[in-house]
Amino acid sequence: MTPSKRPVNLVGPAFPAPGASCCDLSHGSGNLRSNPATSRGSGSSFGGGLNVRIYPFVSLFAASLIALLPTHAMAQQLPSENDQQASVSVRDRDREEYRPLGVHLGGFDLNGAIDFGIASTDNLFAAESGTPAEVDDMIYTVAPNARLTSNWSRHMVQVGGGAEWRMHEDFSNEDSDDWYLRAAGRVDVGDSTAINGSARASHETTPRTDPDSPLIGEPVEYDRNTLSAGVTHRFSRMRVSLDAVQDEYDYNNTQNFRDNEETGLRGRLEAELSPRIGLLLRAETDERDYDNTPNLNSEGQSILAGVTLNTDLMRGEIAVGQFERDYDDPTVGTFDGVAIAGSLEWYVTQLTTLTFTARQDADDQISVTAGLPFISTEYGARIDHELRRNIILTAAARFGERDYDAVDRSDEVRAYEVGADYLLNRRVALRARYNYDESQSDGALAGRDYEANRFSLGLSLRL
Known part of the structure; x- marks a missing residue:
């Protein structure tokens, strides 16, 4: 069986505020697996009706930037050799003079933001190129969020929430409230052991750019509930963790045949060979149950x-191994192959x-067009550059492929992104941001291209 690929979620640390989507209409998800909804509607570059509708807004936006540009930010200063943040990624680096202060409430800190966005897309429904369904639209978003975190010396408690309202200029039936x-x-x-837990409830909308999202009808909405609990212990130069996770999807209306629940157990062992390099061992097992499609029930390991690397030049981890998934349906059987998981900052x-x-x-x-398993591979790269202390330029590319071994179908996905973040x-x-998404599907049961x-x-207004 030839392994296939799925697009990587290359969204970096939440910006401008954690949990807020601003004008980026994509969102990632998944504990035991990735939600195939990789990005929301896409926008046009420089053609057609976009010029008339976007250029006045861009001109006003650019003029505002020049008028508001802080004079002290024009001279970039390199971090000194003694700067403790020298070996930190551009996006994770603490910019004290631009860090939101939030509100101190005794033993807690309150942080929040409200994000406003406007986007132009030349293919709202991710329709086949050249067809009448390939239409453009303007999308407006409002996304508030808040987070209350303890500032105790020991233990931690955090609660938070947010929402995102998307409104379309021409196709109001695509509006959604997440x-x-x-x-x-x-x-x-003690000093070496920690017990952790979390709970998350959400209402989400599948983007039209999901390769299996329907082209017609209302957007697919679903509720998702996630629970997790775990324990971590450190033995001298070894760190061991064990986590249990339960993930439940509940789709609305006619899509309820997609309802499913997943429970899993994850173990992780890190052995420090030196302060800069360590060995990593990961093991996972899970069980997936579909309420209305029992032939897709499966167990995986x-x-x-x-x-693991933690040097002045690189930080991250890369692991390779074996995966296996057994399905209740004998016509599907067992999927196995080389497992890969890695993330590395240079x-x-x-x-x-x-x-x-x-x-x-x-x-x-x-999904609405395929109810069969697939092997996925995803890979990508992202570059972030600090042009000024408060201006970050970014560019990214991601590639993926899905291989439906049980049927005649394979999907290839490519996505590119360029943009800038400006802290006033x-x-x-x-x-x-400018985003380009492309999907190509081949085979007798192919999806759409x-x-x-x-x-x-x-624009983000932060507490």
Whole structure:
């Protein structure tokens, strides 16, 4: 069996605020697996009706940037050799003068933001290129979020939530209201042991750019509930963790045949060979149950071994091993192959970070056009450059493939992104993105081929 590929989620640390989508209409998900909904509607680049509708907005936006540009941010300063943040990614680096202060409430800190976005897409429904269904539209988003976190010396409690309302100028039937609530905690038992847990409830919408999303009808909405609990213990130079996770999907209306529940157990062992390199061992087992499609019920296992890096130039991990998934349906049988999981940051300079990601595993997200398992592989790269202390430039590419071994179908997905993030001050941040998404599907049961462009601008007001 030839392994296949699935697009990588290359979205970096939440910006401008954790949990907020700003004007980026994509969102990632998944604990035991990745949601195939990799990105939301796409926008046009420089053609057709986009010029008339976007250029006045861009001109006003550019003029505002020039007027608001802080004079002290024009001179870039390299971090000194003694700067403790020198070996930190561009996006993770603490910019104290631009860090939102939030509100201190005794033993807790309250942080929040409200994000506003506008996007233009030249293929709202991710329709076949050249067909009448390939239409453009403007999308407006409002996304508030808040997070309350303890600031205790031991233990931790965090609660938060947010929402995202998307409104379309021409196709109001595509409007959607998403939300999430989350709580997490950690109990420190002595100096070497911690017990953690979390719960998350959300209402989400599958984007039209999902390769198996329907082209007609209302957007597919679903509720998702996730519970997790685990324990971590450190033995001298070894760190061991064990986590249990339950994930439940409940689809609305006619899509309820996709309802499923997944429970799993994950173990992880890290052995520190030196302060810079370590050995890694990961093992996972899970069970997936579909309420209305029992032939897709399955049990899976995987074991991977690799290395962790924590040097002045690189940080991350890469692991390779074997996966196997057994399905109740004898016509599907067993899927197995090489498992890959990795994420590596390379600090090319103190102002430039390259991030590489890779993943390969078996999946079986049931959809409106295919209810069969597939092997997926995904890989990508992202570069972030700190042009000024408060201006970050970014570019990314991701590639993926799904191989439906049981039927005649294979999907290839490509996506590219360029953009910039501009921190005006502690309270205000701006964001600009251009995204290109492409999908090609081959075989007797092939999905649709499409190309989509999206240009988006966003404003974040932070607490």
